[in-house]
Amino acid sequence: MRDYYTITELTREFDISTRTIRFYEDEGLLAPIRRGRTRLFRHSDRQLLKNILRGKRLGFSIAEIREIMNMYKSPPGEAAQLRAIVRRVGDRRQELEQKRRDIEELLRELDAAEEACLTRMAELGVGQTARAE
Template identity: 85%
Template sequence: MRDYYSITELTREFGISTRTIRFYEDEGLISPIRRGRTRLFRHSDRQLLKNILRGKRLGFSIAEIREIMGMYRSPPGEAGQLRAIIRKVNLRRAELEQKRRDIDDLLSELEQTEEACLTRMAELGISPTA
């Protein structure tokens, strides 16, 4: 395992911009070592960044990610953190399932509208491709 990673190495590894990493630093989610203007990221910073990006992919806000990360550092500790993640995952899943139902309903409405238009065009003798 390496001691330090540069910001460039992390941007390449995770496919994100330096601006993104600096944003997470400004938000207090990661704290690299500073040597002048150079940022040196420890293995723990790399792991935090990986977890932050996972949280973002799951749809968590920065505030939610901060809350989850904070639980790990203080009581209720990892057990509380894991419970909070499960609650948030379940909420996010419910939101996405509702969005899926909404999309399915919308697609059905669009299909019905298209069918009605095609039927009316046929009645009028209009070609649908013209």
Template identity: 90%
Template sequence: MRDYYTITELTREFDISTRTIRFYEDEGLIAPIRRGRTRLFRHSDRHLLKMILRGKRLGFSISEIREIMQMYKTPPGEAGQLRAIVRRVSQKRLELEQKRRDIEELLSELDNAEEACLTRMAELGVTQGS
């Protein structure tokens, strides 16, 4: 295992911008070692970055990610963090399921509106291209 990773290596590995990594650093989520202007990321920083990106993919906000990460550092520790993640994932699932229902309803309404327009156009003898 390597001791350090450069910001360029991490941007390539995770397909993110240096600006993204700097943002997470500014937010206090990762804290690389600085040697002059160079940032050196430890294995633990790489792991944190991986967890941050996973949290973002799951739809967590930066503050939610920070809260979960903080739980890992203080009691109740990893078990508390895991319980919190399960709760948050359940909440996100419910939100996404509601959004899916809303989208399906909207699509149905659009289908009905399109069908009504096409029916009326046929009654008027109008074609779609006219």
């Protein structure tokens, strides 16, 4: 395991911009060691960044990520953090499932509208060149 990572190494590893890392630093989520103008990230900072990015992929806001991270730092620690994550993942899953139901309903409505148009076009003897593929 390495002692330190540079900002450039982390941007390459996680395919993110230096601006993103600086944003997380400004938000108080990361606190690298500074040597002059150089930022040196410890292994723990790298792991935090990995968890922040995972949280973002799951749809958590910066405030939610900060709350979970703060729970880990203070008692009751990891157990509370895990319960919070499970609760938030469940909430996010419900939101996404509702969006899926909404999209499926919208697609059914679009199919019905398209079919009605095609039927009417056939009745009028109009060609179907305008049909979307």
